[in-house]
Amino acid sequence: MSRYEYEKRARQRRRRRNSQKRSFERGYDARYTVESNRSRSRNYNSGRGRRIGGVPTSGRVQRMRRANMRRALIASAAVVAVLAIFAVVVFALSKMGSNGTKVAATPVPTPVPTVAPTPVPTPTPKPKAVALTFDDGPSRDNTENILAVLKQYNAHATFFVVGNRVEVDADILQHEIEAGCEVGSHSWNHPQLSKIPWSKVKKQLNDTSNIVKKCGNGYEMKTLRPPYGAISEKMRNRLKVPMILWSLDTLDWKSRNAKKVFNNIKKNVKDGDIILMHDIHASTAEAIKKIVPWLSEHGYDMLTVSELFERNGKKFKGGVAYTDGLTE
Numbered sequence: 119m120s121r122y123e124y125e126k127r128a129r130q131r132r133r134r135r136n137s138q139k140r141s142f143e144r145g146y147d148a149r150y151t152v153e154s155n156r157s158r159s160r161n162y163n164s165g166r167g168r169r170i171g172g173v174p175t176s177g178r179v180q181r182m183r184r185a186n187m188r189r190a191l192i193a194s195a196a197v198v199a200v201l202a203i204f205a206v207v208v209f210a211l212s213k214m215g216s217n218g219t220k221v222a223a224t225p226v227p228t229p230v231p232t233v234a235p236t237p238v239p240t241p242t243p244k245p246k247a248v249a250l251t252f253d254d255g256p257s258r259d260n261t262e263n264i265l266a267v268l269k270q271y272n273a274h275a276t277f278f279v280v281g282n283r284v285e286v287d288a289d290i291l292q293h294e295i296e297a298g299c300e301v302g303s304h305s306w307n308h309p310q311l312s313k314i315p316w317s318k319v320k321k322q323l324n325d326t327s328n329i330v331k332k333c334g335n336g337y338e339m340k341t342l343r344p345p346y347g348a349i350s351e352k353m354r355n356r357l358k359v360p361m362i363l364w365s366l367d368t369l370d371w372k373s374r375n376a377k378k379v380f381n382n383i384k385k386n387v388k389d390g391d392i393i394l395m396h397d398i399h400a401s402t403a404e405a406i407k408k409i410v411p412w413l414s415e416h417g418y419d420m421l422t423v424s425e426l427f428e429r430n431g432k433k434f435k436g437g438v439a440y441t442d443g444l445t446e
């Protein structure tokens with residue numbers, strides 16, 4: 119073969135190869151791009167009776183047309199999604215730029231800590247103990263102030279409540295119970311129980327029990343403080359609850375003077391005392407701010423009447439009047 123012949127055949131081979139390559143690329147495009155499918159669709163629509171693979175094509179063409187439509191729809195949906203994301207990003211960036219501050223990060227929800235039950239500290243008992251008692255309440259003006267001081271010193275007290283006041287100030291009664299204090303009965307409206315018919319005594323006590331139970335989530339009073347400390351023989355014989363009197367009268371109702379009430383306690387207090395006060399007087403609530411820290415510093419635990427009795431191994435008996443919490 120001459121050199122000329124050789125080069126001529128080499129050129130023909132190159133042309134064939136290039137031509138095959140181009141047709142392959144066209145074929146590739148035709149199979150995989152939307153644009154080419156569209157142009158094929160146009161051919162199918164041209165009505166020239168095109169056949170594919172020698173078979174009449176109407177059913178197959180329709181299927182392919184539907185497939186092409188689906189692809190086109192998917193493609194346009196993708197384009198819309200991309201545009202939406204782009205718009206959101208642009209909006210966020212413009213916000214960041216406009217006022218020079220960063221867009222607030224999505225707040226991460228603070229995980230709610232699982233609350234372990236607070237262990238109730240068992241304070242070491244002090245050498246002595248007394249029961250602070252408050253009559254004639256609840257009082258909207260003073261009782262909460264007294265509770266706040268008691269709480270601060272981990273002290274408890276006993277509130278001998280009047281039924282018709284509980285009816286009005288149920289929330290305060292609830293706070294007394296929540297503070298770990300004791301609630302006792304002081305009758306419905308403060309009569310001398312020793313001077314009224316027995317049926318009325320029963321009504322006074324039942325009505326008060328019921329209102330305290332109702333307002334105090336079922337709370338049951340275990341003690342009675344008869345108004346004025348007035349006790350009849352009938353009461354001693356028939357009552358099922360113990361009657362709680364006092365060993366130290368602060369005379370707070372008489373002096374209405376915080377300093378005098380405090381001095382009275384400083385001078386007279388002793389172990390096992392049941393101390394009489396009234397939470398309807400602002401002077402008493404004021405005195406408590408000094409009384410409670412002083413008693414705490416001087417070796418006194420402040421307990422409810424029931425707690426004081428329990429500490430000293432003393433049991434309640436129905437119809438019995440107690441004046442202090444000391445062991446008999």
Ligand SMILES: [Zn+2]
Binds near residue numbers: 253254304345346
């Ligand atoms: Zn009273």
